[in-house]
Amino acid sequence: MSANTRVADYAIHPQFTQRWSPRAFTGESIPEETLLSFFEAARWAPSAYNSQPWRFLYARRDTPNWERFLGLLNEFNRGWAQHASALVIVISKTSFTVPGASEETPALWHTFDTGSAWATWPCKPASVAGTPTAWPVSTRN
Secondary structure (H helix, E strand, O other): OOOOOOOOOOOOOHHHHHOOOOOOOOOOOOOHHHHHHHHHHHHOOOOHHHOOOEEEEEEEOOOOOHHHHHOOEOHHHHHHHOOOOEEEEEEEOOEEEOOOOOOEEEOOOHHHHHHHHHHHHHHOHHHHOOOOOOOOOOEOO
16 A cells, blocks of 8 residues: 555544555455454444344355355456455345334335444454455446
8 A cells, every 4th residue: 555645634533544445455365253353343333223234244265155246246346356355245124123113114224324334344443453445336236
C-alpha cells in the first residue's frame, strides 16, 4: 500500500482515514479463527429490536464453495477477488417478529442494520488484525 494521503476535515480516529479497499491480495490463507472473530464483532453491531437481520456466508480458498462464491462476482471483481483468502457474502432477513407478537412483519430497516454489521469489518477487527478487506457490491443475478 502506498503512503496514506487522506486528510479528514475534522478530527476523527485514524482507523477511518487509514481504511482502504485493496484490489490486490497475496492469496495468503486467513486462519478460520481470525475470520470467525470478525463475525463475532459483527454480531455485536446495533440493530432495531436487536433483530440482527444480517447473515454472513463465507468460503475460504480451497473449500467446496470457493468457486461457487467466486462465480457470483462480475468479471472485473472476480479478477482480483480470486486472490483473496476468503469470500464473504452478506445477506439480510427482510422480516422479523416484533417482541410480544406472533407473526412476522416487514423489517423495512434490514439493509440499514445489515450495513451496521458490515461496517464493523473494515473499520475495526480487520484493521486491528492487519487484514485488508474489500467489498465488491456488483454480482451476477
